[in-house]
Amino acid sequence: MTAVLIACAHGTRFEEGRVVVRALLEVLRDTAPAGVEVHEAYVDVHGPYVTDVVAAARERTDDIVIVPLLLSTGYHTEVDLVEAADGIPVAPALGPHPVLAEILADRVRAVGSEQGDAVVLAAAGSTRPGAVVDVERMADLLGSAGVEGPVIAAYAAASDPRIAAAVETARAAGHRTVAASYVLAPGHFSRVIEAAGADLTTAPIGADPRLATVVWERWAAARRPVAAAR
Template identity: 85%
Template sequence: MTAVLVACAHGTRFEEGRVVIRALLDMLRATAPDGVEVHEAYVDVHEPYVTDVVAAARERTDDVVIVPLLLSTGYHTEVDLVEAAGGLPIAPALGPHPVLAEILADRVREAGAAPDDTVVLAAAGSTRPGAVVDVERMAELLADAGITAPVIAAYAAASEPRIDAAVAAARAEGRRTVAASYVLAPGHFSRVIERADADATTAPIGADPRLAEVVWERWRAARSARSLA
């Protein structure tokens, strides 16, 4: 029987962001286990919308798992995807995860961060308390991944501190800043991070091959949990 992974991203009006998501979907299809299909879906902005993708998949198989291509929990994971799933299993958001910390740490080192710099972990932000918990955990994982500079979690919207304020506070203390872009693809939030004017800003996580490992790990765990239920 065919199994379906519904890979659900947020959606963006920026074409460069859509290119990144399509590249990630291509990687997932290339690494999919035998008999598993990867279906593209979005929770907002543009089609194919996750509700429609899930409904179509259910007509073909009961073995459907939704994996959010989102870095933290939030309204979309807690409300929108739950409504779209109609009881189907939903994997957790991709972060926090040690592999994401490894990717971010590599980017921070490539940006030339020194031990006495401040690393601003620059996330999108959410009104949901769990999102802040997730991002703060990612800040801890960055230290586990070998970043010895101080790491401060900051947000483009909804949560405090804001990214530009975190950069300004570090600069007022005479510290150089590196903004680690904790967003998946170029778009609105990556532009907010760039405008914070840190001394260096990393690129979004993008279609890093290691990200596929995280997606498949989330899929396997959610699918197994359903089998045991």
């Protein structure tokens, strides 16, 4: 029987962001285990909406897992996707994860970060308390991934400190600043990060092939109870 991974991104009105998500979906399809299909879905902004994708997949198989293409827990992972799944396993968000820390560390080095720079881990932000816990854990992992200098978690919305404020605080302490864009694709939040005034700003994580290892790890862990019940 076919197995289905529903890869569910947030959705964006920016075409460049949609291009990145579609590129990541192609990476996932290229790396999929035999017999596993990757279906595209979105939780907001535009279709194909996850509820419709779930309904269509259910007509073909009961071996379905939703993996959020989201970097931290939040309302979408805790409420929207759980409701859309209606009993189908929903994997955790992609972060925090050491592979994401490696990608971010590479991005920070690529823009020319030097010893002593303060790195602002610039996340979207969420009203859900678990999101802040996830981002702060990600900041710890980024520090362990070889980034020199202080790492400060900051947010574009909903949580404090905001990115621009974190940049100014670090600069006042004598640091050159690097905003590490902790967003998946270009869009509204990447523009907020770019406008925050850091001396250097990395690109969004994008369709880095290493993300596929995180997605398939999440899928396998969420699918185990399904497979065991067969």
